[in-house]
Amino acid sequence: MDATPEIILATRVRDQLKADKQAVFADFNAHGHVGHLLTRLRRAVDAALVEAWRGLGLPDDSALVAVGGYGRGELFPFSDVDVLLLLPSEPGEDTTSRLEKFIGLCWDLGLEIGSAVRTVDDCIRESRQDVTIQTSLLEARLLTGNRKLFAELQTRYQADLDPRAFFQAKLLEMRQRHAKYQDTPYSLEPNSKESPGGLRDLQVILWMTKAAGLGDSWKELFERGLLSEREAQELARNERLLKTIRARLHLVAGRRQDVLVFDLQTALAEAFGYRQNNNKRASEQLMRRYYWAAKAVTQLNIVLLLNIEAMLFPSESKVTRVINERFVERQGMLEITSDDLYEREPHAILETFLVYERTPGVKGLSPRTLRGLYNARTVMDASWRNDPVNRRLFLAIVQEPQGITHALRLMNQTSVLGRYLINFRRIVGQMQHDLFHVYTVDQHILMVVRNMRRFAIVEHTHEFPFCSQLMATFDRPWVLWVAALFHDIAKGRGGDHSKLGTADARRFCKQHGIEREDADLIAWLVEHHLTMSHVAQKQDLTDADVIHAFARVVGTERYMTALYLLTVADIRGTSPKVWNAWKGKLLEDLYRITLRVLGGARVDPHSLWAQRRDDTIAQLRLKAFDPELGKPLWSQLDVAFFLRHDARDIAWLTRHLYNKVDSPVPVVKARLSPAGEGLQVAVYIKDQPDVFARICGYFERKSFSIQEAKIHTTRHGYALDTFQVTDPGISSDASGNYRDIIALVEHELAERLQQQGALAEPTQGRLSRQSRSFPIKPRVDLRPDERGQYYLLSLSANDRTGLLYAISRVLAKHRTSVHTARINTLGERVEDVFLVDGSRLASDNKLQLQLEQDLLAALAI
Template sequence: MRPTVHMSDLLQRQMLREQTHAIFAGHAPDAALPAFRQVCKDYLQQGRLQLQDAYRRGAGGPQLVHGQCRLADYLLTQIWRYLPRLLQRPAPQDLALVAVGGYGRGELHPHSDVDLLFLFGSEAPSAEDLSFVETLVTFLWDIRLEVGHSARTVSECLAETAGDITIATSLLEARWLAGSKDSFARLQHSLKVDNPWTSAAFFEAKVAEQRARHARFGDTAYNLEPNVKDGPGALRDLQVIEWVAKRHSGCLDLRCLSIAGIITREEYRTLIRARNFLWRLRAGLHYAAGRKEERLLFDYQYRLAEELGYQDTRESLAVEKLMKRYFRTLKEVSILTEMLLQTLREDIIPVQHGEPRVLDADFEVRDGRLRAIDLGIFAKQPHSILTLFQHLQRQPAHISVGARTMRALRANLGRIDRRFREDPRNQAAFMAILRHGSGLTRVLRHMNAYGVLGAYIPPFGRIVGQMQHDLFHVYTVDQHTLFLVRNLRRFAVPDFAGELPLCSQIYGQIDKPELLIIAGLFHDIAKGRGGDHSQLGAEDVQRFCQRHGLPAEDTALVTWLVRQHLVMSSTSQRRDIEDPEVIGEFARLMGDQRHLDYLLLLTVADIRATNPGLWNSWKGQLLWDLYHATSAALRRDTLAPVDSDALIRHKQSDVLNLLPSQAEGLAQRHWERLSSAYFFRYDPQEIAWHTQAIVESHSLDLPLVRARLHPQHAGTEILVYAPNVEGLFTHLTGALDRLGLNVVDARLDVTPDGFALDTFRVLDGDNGNISDPRILRELEQRLQEGLRGQALRSAPAWRVRRRRRQASLFNVPTEVSFNNQALEPYTLMEVIAPDRPGLLYRIAQALQSLGIQVHGAKVATFGERAEDTFFLVDKHGAKLDEAVLPEVETRLITALTAASAVNA
């Protein structure tokens, strides 16, 4: 269908005709062709600029998409008309110029290829005929018209179609532009009469193609840098509906489907709104990128949000509003295309209906679909909405809701109102779904997709499509929440017991798993409202529990879990969990083992649902260590004061059992030189490793460097024992950075006689462990050479340093804060800054310049944000004076801001 011509197009066309006529009248033959080429190039450029200006002034998607198509149509037809005269070579009589693909459909985006078929009616075009095609294509490239082209005969088209569904689809949308109408008519007739793809085969192939395409995107549209063309729920899904309908019944577009009664008027309006929004967004994306770009990258999202009219508010950013609309649009498209494909399948591929499997008086399973026997049941008995999902939960995974039942359900979502939510039958049904366990993830996903979950829990409805514009949270809030629930349920599945054995074991022992599921559903439910989402979510979940009749003790636990759902990850990654006082404080917050068990499971499921690349063995080890230490503290009574001397004696006794008997005397003398804090910081196996390495070394071995993959904990451990010279920590962090290693933990001790005993826990550039013995030995050698002042050799072959493209796009302000009361005898300093290579080294440099000593560091990265914690003392070994803290803050912010500017 040829796009409608507008007045601005007519004026442009008139100018092109006049300029072309002037060329023929005023140029010699050898000068006419370059002049015509320039005229065409100018016409194309001016037309594109006018369309870009129309986009900036708010033109809708159809105006932009059809405008690009009109521009290409007229230009191509004029070139076809005049170029042969300039070449003095007529076009072959049986040659047709045919638009195919999206261009054939009448849809073209600013930088999309113009797909053309040069169609020959004859069976064997001559070399001269093919030379004409090559000349024409070269001319099009010269004027900057990006074309994708093929040259085939009618019979070749049929042969190619038989083996390639993509070609079959492209020819389905073929549109004549110029040349031989007879050749084009032959093609159309042949495709109608001799098409190798039956309606049924074509349908199955397109659905299989769609499934494979969705799988490439992880079967979710909710990645925060989605593909607006090919992602689930995006433009390609709309096109699948049109392709299938056109092949089967000749329906040209969505309007035709509406007229035929395949979709309702409201569904048609919904799909058109979605398509027009996606068209305008895709056009803007092409303009922003300056090329054909289908990924809605962070690089362009801010600009597009502004150009599409969204504005920042106190609650949310403009870009978050744009993306929320985008994800909600995809959700609607996904559901409607699922319904339509199911409806079309029943029409295209008739099946012999078997006997239904009756579930109750209202529902049955027939032909793999869960169906309402009476489609009016949801209006008559709204309670049946939840009954439907109770039945779905108990069915095998391949059973889905029938299209007509789905449509009836959507039509009655408004019946899930306050009265519905307060009905004890509905409350009992919803809780039964949560308690049933098996099939829970699948049924919650369906309830969310169909709008039922957001209607039954209105605060959940507000987070559907809600994104956070950062690199830490890679899914929308609702999808993240459902991934969390999936992770919790995996703890109960024997097939996944080897994945996280401790979590699987604990999950099998908790008394009420549904409480954990409720906490998971509500943990982020207040995101995007402003304020403390943990506190607001706790208030929401408390009301939910009370309304659903949960006992007071269970309500208190769930409310506490939502309020505290961040505290375990924060404590493990930002506090010194070897310090008995830290463990005692955390144990008092837990109160009992039940709270600790539930919180560990929620924390692990949350981290693993936030970002596929976020979880690593180091984070897991920190959580296991915190869990076990807290469990031990709860068993012995957290309120009792810690007997430091007894703890040290006990630990030293354990260490001696790990050392050779002849080393006992040397070990005891070595330990006399160490602080009490040293023994709190390390477990017996680590102390034994340190001790044996040091007592067996000689003065010629110093500085001593040892590296190993920790036999029990995650990460590669590096021990440095050396004279405590000024700037040692700075030197070491710089050397580790140059080796491409990520420091996740640093602990520093100084003996009274002036030796530094420092340990670093590191991961490689991919946040993995270093286990190759050869690399460990080379690592030791390189660090030792550096400490001895030897020049660094070239970077090792195993060095990996990856910096994500998106990191520089986010404005993470540098923040420095201090706490002089939290931890004796240190000043606790927290630094939030953009995550950049060498960040730890630059912090160490700044602190060294101020005469401040670092006694420990905890390093955590959250997407583009680094959140690092340091334990500091002054040059006398005391806490920092409050008076110097403003200067430290200023110096650090200045140094890190300058470094970020250099790295940007």
């Protein structure tokens, strides 16, 4: 059967386009000129579309128009090809059929086509209603067809375009986009196109200036006075890098891929010629270069936006007030009074941020100020850093009661912070491959400072009331801001960053004349900023020795409060996924217990037991429950049980178990967790070696995440275990869906525990992308506690579905009973700690070795 003309056309055009693309890609791989790549690729697609349009005999009175980025004349390897099929009137049946064939042929050619069929009237009407369509038409380019029709579109479009309204719409759109990406260019997996500091930010500027008739290239913006020559060159250079990154990312991925995901960062870096060295991975070297480019784009983008706004709205850019001889306020922006201020008076650089903090109503820096700071970078040298006046100014900035977070962010954004604190400059744009930090080191530090400041702001007291209460009475809180600024400043240097950062902090305090008492606290906080989270999440808080040892490290109430506030702020500043209410409860419990010890109290198990019993009785009476009914259950519980559970938990368990002390069937009870998230689940069952594994297996199959497990065996051989579990589907909203989940858990888990038989094989859960890119070597550490009664089992590995069940299954296999379990998930990494029965382990070294080997095997699967 002979091929149809359409098939012949499609084959010819497709083969030619494929050959053209291969030639373009080969040239790019050989020479790396991204401008040639984008232009030649666009020309190849132009030729294919024109030949297809003409080959199908589309009407002479219609036109094929390139729009969007393709209309701009640039095409990335796997980007969409956006076209407008412009018609003089509504199409008839024959024209519609031909247009459908054309669009189908485009897909056959392998093009990611985005098409719209409109008349001129349609285009104008749609552009008025949708700024995205209005933007795509701004860069319309005729490919083939009726020139007169295309000219009519351009004339009517320009007449209908309101540059001011367009500016406002694009500005709002950009703010929404930035918010989607957490308002930072420093995400560990940034979008090279859409993230702040990405290519879209540059395109938005040129759209705005083109709509306003101010130019559509950096050279033209320089000629119109919107940019200095140096700024235009910087933008062009950084734009070239971002385009090269995006183009190579497409080619490495073999598809449209704009997010620099961990999976592709190494291959992308190697495509740029980076190789791993002793200090940094290839991906880290490339990503730091990306972050510095994105930072420069963000900085210059602000300058341009403010300059464009001043030109479009000239009546709104008058001086509002004079602050002093060096600074004025111009419509809410702090502005220098002369362009060469910073060269003449270098002290004014830091004074800028102090004035910013102290001037109510100022919400940012003007284009003139930002430009002055950008061009004063050579002034900020070693002598400038060591100037006593500048040291007093910097200390005054961090000691101001208002505006510290915004000031430090502005200082980092304008590179002033990194040039004043030279060690801070080293961590700007530095990635963290621990799989729970989602920001670069510098952004994490500023997030921690922000979190600390929010504890001191009335409007944020509802977020962490207890932290706000402590901050309200903390003397000289600026000490905490300094500690936060230094706590991770030594990341990536090799060695213990806490120790190295302590040395940096002490040097800073000495140079800035900070009194000994405050300097000691700052240095101590930097050295011990991980201590409290380690104790709270990995050690037994009911162990008096643990509490007393921690109290000895802390020493005083002021140190305790400072460390608690820094710890909460630090964990919250790592990732939205890492903080949860249960971790908050652990930290608060440790704070309160330690504070009592620092006040002179002794952790006496018997007095604590008596207090806990009395508090439980009070809780039961509040529920109109006779405490006498609980005595049969309590007689089977030892002191350790009362120490490990608070009065509310014991009262809850008593009300549900008082008449089931010798229950022949499992009893499961659940409720919304008092900690504020997820469920608290209690299991009461005749003890058996694999009961912990069976419970973990159930939770794993239901996709629950176990935060903590408290395992207890009664005097008459029953397991009384409580679990804190979380699930995204559980909430305490009015819909009541959590009640159904609670009922389901109670029924299903009790039924499952009655079933006998071998434990099911664990699910072979897949590692996440991040875990595959940055694997953690599994670690197992098994050692006896000081008394030798129990063994402390610490495990570290990449997280995956079914991991906890796999661990519990190994413990069940070796008949090793779990006393407590602290499940600590840090992003994509788990750091779990179990207290296990040591009676068999202490007398059998071979068993210890086999248990460790089997656990390592389970972690490595």
